[in-house]
Amino acid sequence: MAVINRIAGFADDMTAWRRHLHTHPELGLECHETAAFVVERLREFGITQIETGIATSGVVAVIEGRGEGPTIGLRADMDALPINEATGLDYASAVPGRMHACGHDGHTTMLLGAARYLAETRNFAGRVALIFQPAEEGPGGGRVMVEEGIMERYGISEVYALHTMPGAAEGSFETCPGPMMAAVDSFDIDITGQGGHGAMPHETRDPVVAAVGMVQAIQTIVSRNHYALNELVVSVTQIHTGSAENIIPETAYINGTIRTFDPEVQDMVHRRLAEIVAGQAASYGVEAKLHIEVGYPATVNHPDQTAFAAETAREVATGGTVVDDRRKEMGAEDFSYMLAARPGAYLFIGQGEAAGLHHPKFDFNDAVAPVGASFFARLVERAQPAA
Structure with a gap:
């Protein structure tokens, strides 16, 4: 089988839901x-x-199946990003500075499509918990929902989720057992020196030179403090300082990101950052x-659960491929x-x-929504078959 016929039958409704959500993004x-909505x-x-x-605006809804059984959780994220949309679509964001640039409007729609089908058929035992989560892009609505019990x-x-992936064949699936996406930390360094005239640097303590030295030293964490075959990214992404060509500023600011899989590697990076900043x-x-x-x-x-999900994906994939051993990546996910x-x-x-x-021109592919909804629905029916 591929897309469930009943879900294909209300694909136009799903498109309308998704485009409404796209027009009205929230952060x-x-x-x-x-x-x-x-x-x-x-x-x-x-x-x-x-x-x-x-978690302030999250939703959990329960569908009762036929007879006793466990509860399976299905999660979709709802939040958008602080980006000005550049698609030019007639359903583009109506809110300046906000857009659904990561497909969460599509994720919410796929779970709504599965909910409609499962509520109609109830061809499963136990219960389904539909988890609509805010703040995946920050500050971590998934953590808050778990902490709130x-x-x-x-x-x-058990709990499952989908995320859209541009560049992969429409309606295909990819996953892997074990680590799939990295842990993410951020760091900020505030440097205070003594400003002065650019022509008299000997009378200053220059934070610009110190910032440059710190950034260069930070690059050695990956290249000299870490085993090359273990995954690690340390990227400096912001340096802010100065206001004119003839003024040595008083302060400088450095910001960056850390991506790891191994807690010991994460601890090493934290330690080396502290040593480098203090020493420099x-x-x-x-x-x-x-x-x-x-x-x-x-x-x-x-x-x-990953093997089971991949088996289910093979039933509904329209792209013809299900990759169950994809390479892990350094992105993060709450x-x-x-x-x-x-x-x-x-x-x-x-x-x-x-x-x-x-990307400011990203738009979720509405043709994929019935595939994702069918995946969620079949996952429930296969995991918790009705008596």
């Missing part, structure tokens, strides 16, 4: 209008057990303060918190040729 934890659709489907306000409150035994500050006679923000942990799929709390799997679904994620 972070404040996805209230999106949540209200989701709840309205769920009630239209006849779903009555709905909890709102989790959704896994225990709804008795969720002393050598240049400036003061420097390092702050490390520990972010999302690595996204680690559970082997049994579904990691849910996978740390319960067994489950995270999969990519092919978008076809399109602008990349987080």
Whole structure:
């Protein structure tokens, strides 16, 4: 089989839902209008057990199956990104500075499509918990929902999620057991020196030179402090300082990101950053303060659930391919918190040729939504067959 016939039958409705969501993007934890739209659709489907306000604007809804059984969790993220949209579409973002550039409008739509089908058929045992999550792009709505007890409150035994993937064949799937996406931390360094005239540097303690020295030294963490065959990225992404060509500034600012899979490697990077900042500050006679923000942990799929999800994907894939041993990548995902709390799997679904994620011209491919909805629906039916 491929796309479930009933889901294919309301594909136009799914397109309308998705484009409405695309026009009205919201950021972070404040996805209230999106949540209200989701709840309205769920009630239209006849779903009555709905909890709102989790992690500020998250939603969990439960569909009861036929007879006793476990509860399987299906998650979709709802938030957008602070990007000015450049698609020129007639359903483009109506909110300047915000757009759905990562496909979360499509993720929400795929889960709504599965919800409609599952609520109509209820051809499964136990229950389905539909998890509509805010703030995947930050500050981590998945963590907040787990901390607020959704896994225990709804008795969720396994949890699954999909993410669109531009560049992969439309309707294909990719996943892997074990680590799939990296842990992400960020660091900030505030440097304070003594400013002065650019023609008299001997009367200053130059934070610009200190910042350059720190950045160069930070590059040696990967090249000289780390075993080359273990995955690690340390990238300096911002340097801000100065205001004119003849003024040595008082301060400088450095910012960057750390991507790891191994906690020991993560600890090593934190230690070396502290040593480098302190040592470079002393050598240049400036003061420097390092702050490390520990972010999302690595996204680690559970082997049994990943194999099962890949088998299910082969039933519905329209792109003809299901890759179950894809290479892990250095991106990050806060579904990691849910996978740390319960067994489950995270999969990519092919978008076809399109602008990349987080690009101002990205747009979710509506043809993929029935495939993703069918995956979620068949996952439930296969995992928890009705008596």
